[in-house]
Amino acid sequence: MRIGVLGTGMVGPAIATKLVSLGHDVRMGSREAGNEKAVAWAAEAGEGASEGNFADAASHGELVVNCTAGVASLEALGAAGEDNLAGKVLIDIANPLDFSHGMPPTLAFCNDDSLGERIQAAFPAARVVKALNTMNCQVMVEPTRVPGDHAVFISGEDDGAKHEVAELLASFGWPSERIVDLGGSGARGTEMYLPLWLNLYGQLQTGDFNISVLAAKS
Ligand SMILES: NC(=O)c1ccc[n+]([C@@H]2O[C@H](COP(=O)([O-])OP(=O)(O)OC[C@H]3O[C@@H](n4cnc5c(N)ncnc54)[C@H](OP(=O)(O)O)[C@@H]3O)[C@@H](O)[C@H]2O)c1
Numbered sequence: 585m586r587i588g589v590l591g592t593g594m595v596g597p598a599i600a601t602k603l604v605s606l607g608h609d610v611r612m613g614s615r616e617a618g619n620e621k622a623v624a625w626a627a628e629a630g631e632g633a634s635e636g637n638f639a640d641a642a643s644h645g646e647l648v649v650n651c652t653a654g655v656a657s658l659e660a661l662g663a664a665g666e667d668n669l670a671g672k673v674l675i676d677i678a679n680p681l682d683f684s685h686g687m688p689p690t691l692a693f694c695n696d697d698s699l700g701e702r703i704q705a706a707f708p709a710a711r712v713v714k715a716l717n718t719m720n721c722q723v724m725v726e727p728t729r730v731p732g733d734h735a736v737f738i739s740g741e742d743d744g745a746k747h748e749v750a751e752l753l754a755s756f757g758w759p760s761e762r763i764v765d766l767g768g769s770g771a772r773g774t775e776m777y778l779p780l781w782l783n784l785y786g787q788l789q790t791g792d793f794n795i796s797v798l799a800a801k802s
Contacts, residue, residue: 588610589612593651610629610633613636654679676703711742713739713746725757737764
């Protein structure tokens with residue numbers, strides 16, 4: 585599949601490298617084509633890897649992944665272009681963390697709102713699925729780094745899009761029973777988990793941990 589990965593931080597290269605290793609044709613997007621990190625990634629990832637600006641990457645992709653800074657994601661997706669996102673599954677991994685008041689970051693908005701929902705509202709023709717935002721990027725693409733039956737959440741209004749994302753997650757190594765659908769506004773809860781994730785990261789001194797959901801059989 586042709587996939588556009590928006591973002592040159594830690595998540596973009598981790599996701600893009602995994603996708604190339606699975607045989608996908610991946611273009612990494614940045615604010616400006618020729619971004620130093622994107623060029624280095626494309627050279628290292630080799631065949632099936634290319635780079636460009638956000639619009640280049642989004643138009644390239646049959647599926648698009650948002651790995652941009654959460655407080656800038658609407659701006660980045662605006663640069664990617666509404667038409668380049670229309671009708672496509674858009675996986676949103678970003679968290680709306682506001683670092684402007686120092687550490688630890690706060691959530692720019694929450695409770696009755698989420699970035700996933702704001703993206704869906706701003707780009708109604710895109711098929712937005714919030715996923716993978718509750719774990720470190722290395723765990724996203726290599727779930728066996730964490731032992732046990734830990735979970736990945738998917739949220740959004742489009743059941744067909746969530747099904748496609750679940751298939752992609754399965755190809756990353758996520759067993760289907762550990763892919764948990766949280767429904768339409770599930771992005772709220774997953775984004776509001778971030779303060780706890782940051783707290784745990786500080787205490788555990790490793791990013792190799794995740795949520796396990798244990799329920800009594802009904
Ligand atoms: N790090 C993790 O393991 C992890 C885990 C879960 C979720 N997340 C979430 O995933 C997202 C990416 O995280 P990250 O650590 O990889 O990178 P990041 O530093 O949060 O974001 C880097 C990307 O955001 C873009 N960006 C920054 N400011 C922008 C602006 N004003 N307008 C447009 N684009 C802008 C950058 O564009 P350029 O390429 O042009 O510089 C770059 O591509 C974040 O939302 C984060 O909360 C991260």
